[in-house]
Amino acid sequence: xxxVSIIVPVYNTENYVEKCLQSLAKQTMQDFEIIVVNxxxxxxxxxxxxxxxxxxxxxxxxxxxxENGGLASARNYxxxxxKGKYLSFIDSDDYIEENLYKDLEKYMxxxxxxxxxxxxxxxxxxxxxxxLGGPVFEKTTGEEAYKKLCTFDLFIDPACIYxxxxxxxxxxxxQYELRYHEDFGLTSLIIIQAKSFVSTDKYGYYYLxxxxxxxxxxxxxxxxxxxxxxxxxxxxxxxxxxNYQIQEETKKIVKRYYTNGVLLKTxxxxxxxxxxxxxxxxxxxxxxxxxxxxxxxxxxxxxxxxNVKLYLKMR
Numbered sequence: 001x002x003x004v005s006i007i008v009p010v011y012n013t014e015n016y017v018e019k020c021l022q023s024l025a026k027q028t029m030q031d032f033e034i035i036v037v038n039x040x041x042x043x044x045x046x047x048x049x050x051x052x053x054x055x056x057x058x059x060x061x062x063x064x065x066x067e068n069g070g071l072a073s074a075r076n077y078x079x080x081x082x083k084g085k086y087l088s089f090i091d092s093d094d095y096i097e098e099n100l101y102k103d104l105e106k107y108m109x110x111x112x113x114x115x116x117x118x119x120x121x122x123x124x125x126x127x128x129x130x131x132l133g134g135p136v137f138e139k140t141t142g143e144e145a146y147k148k149l150c151t152f153d154l155f156i157d158p159a160c161i162y163x164x165x166x167x168x169x170x171x172x173x174x175q176y177e178l179r180y181h182e183d184f185g186l187t188s189l190i191i192i193q194a195k196s197f198v199s200t201d202k203y204g205y206y207y208l209x210x211x212x213x214x215x216x217x218x219x220x221x222x223x224x225x226x227x228x229x230x231x232x233x234x235x236x237x238x239x240x241x242x243n244y245q246i247q248e249e250t251k252k253i254v255k256r257y258y259t260n261g262v263l264l265k266t267x268x269x270x271x272x273x274x275x276x277x278x279x280x281x282x283x284x285x286x287x288x289x290x291x292x293x294x295x296x297x298x299x300x301x302x303x304x305x306x307n308v309k310l311y312l313k314m315r
Contacts, residue, residue: 002060003108004032004101005084005166008092009074014044016093016208021052023095023206025059029102032088033060037078040068045092072176075159079169086115087166089159093208100204104163112139113194115163117202119155121209129209136201142194143250149191149199150253156191157183161205168194178233180226184261185233188254192246224273227265231280234258252291259289266312278308 006024010017024034036049046065053061062081066074075089086108090096100117107115121129134153137145149156159176172193176182191197237258241251262281269277287305292298303311 002031002033002084003029003105004086004088004163005035005079005082006032006088006090007035007037007075007078007082008090009037009039009071009078010041010045010049010092011039011068011071011074012041012043012045013092014041014048016210017045018048018052020090020092020095021049023098024090025052025056026098027096027101028099029105032101033062033082033084035062035078035081036064037074038063038065039070039074040066070179070182072178072182075176075182082166084166087164087169089162090205091160091207093210094160095206095208097204097206100202103202103204104200107198107200108163110139110196111165112196112198113165113168114142114145114191114197116145116197116199117161117163117204118200119158119161119205119207120203121207123209126206131203135199137199139196139198142191142197143246145194145197145199146188146191146250147253150257156257157187158207159183159187160207162187164190177236178229180222180229181233181261184230184258185236188257189237189240189244192250192254193244223268227269227273227277230262230265231277231284234262234284252289255289256291259286262286263312278312281308 008020013020021034021036024032038046038049049063053063064077064081066077079087088101104115104117118132118134120131123129132155134155135148137148155161169190172190174186174190176186178185237254241254244251263286266274266277285305287301290297290301290304292301300311300314303314
C-alpha cells in the first residue's frame with residue numbers, strides 16, 4: 001500500500017499540468033501513487049499527460065478519462081481507484097514543494113486522520129505573492145481543531161491543503177458534491193468528524209494565480225449558479241449535522257461558518273437575482289445562526305431577521 005494517493009483532476013490546463021506533475025515526480029518521499037483524472041479536457045492536456053507518463057515509467061501512475069463533470073465529480077472518480085494510506089488532492093494548475101510528503105511523514109506514521117499544511121499564492125513566474133498563514137497546533141480532535149481554525153484561520157476550505165487518512169475518509173462515505181464550491185460544502189463536515197487532527201507550519205502548496213484558475217472564472221451566469229450551490233451546500237450541512245454525534249457548540253460554529261459563506265455570495269449578485277437570493281436567506285432563517293454575544297451581534301441578528309438587504313448594507 002502506498003503512503004499517499006495523489007489525485008489530480010485535469011480540465012484544460014495544458015499550460016500548467018506538466019509543472020504540476022513534475023512537482024510530484026520530484027518528491028523526496030517516493031512512496032506514493034498518482035491518479036490523474038482527465039475530466040473531459042478539450043485542449044492538449046492529454047498529450048502532455050501521456051508524455052509525462054511515458055517519461056516516468058518508474059512512477060506508479062493511473063490515468064483515467066471521463067466526461068466533464070466538474071472538480072467534485074473528478075475527485076470522487078479518482079478516489080475509487082485510490083489505494084494509499086492517505087489522500088492528497090492537487091489542482092492541475094498548481095504544484096507542491098518537493099519535501100511536502102517527506103516533512104509530513106511523521107504525522108502519517110502516527111495515523112492522524114487529518115494533517116493540515118499551508119499554502120502560498122504564486123504568479124506564473126513562481127514569485128510568491130502571499131503566504132497564507134494560520135494556527136499551528138499539535139494533535140487534537142477534529143472538533144477542537146475546527147474551533148481553532150474558525151477563530152484564527154482565514155483559509156479553511158481548500159481540500160489541497162490537507163492530507164486525509166483514506167480509511168477515515170471512506171468509512172464516513174465523504175463525497176464531494178455539486179459543480180461549485182465543493183470544498184466549502186464538505187471540508188468543515190470532514191474536520192468535525194475526525195478523531196485526530198494536526199495543523200503544521202509546513203508551506204508546501206503553491207497556488208497559481210492565473211486568469212484561467214478554476215476559482216477565478218468571471219461570468220455572471222456562473223456567479224448565479226455558484227450562489228445557488230452555496231445554498232444547497234448549506235441545506236446539505238443541516239441534514240448531515242442531524243446525524244453527527246458532536247457537541248452542540250460545534251454544530252453552532254459550523255452553522256455560523258456556513259451562514260457567513262451564504263451571506264458573502266450576495267456580493268456577486270445584483271437585481272432580481274439578489275432579490276431572490278435574499279428571499280432564500282430569509283426563508284432559511286439564517287439570523288438564528290448569529291450568536292448575540294454582544295449588542296452589535298444582537299443588532300445584526302435582528303436586522304437579518306427583519307430586512308436582509310438592510311443587514312447587507314450595514315455590514
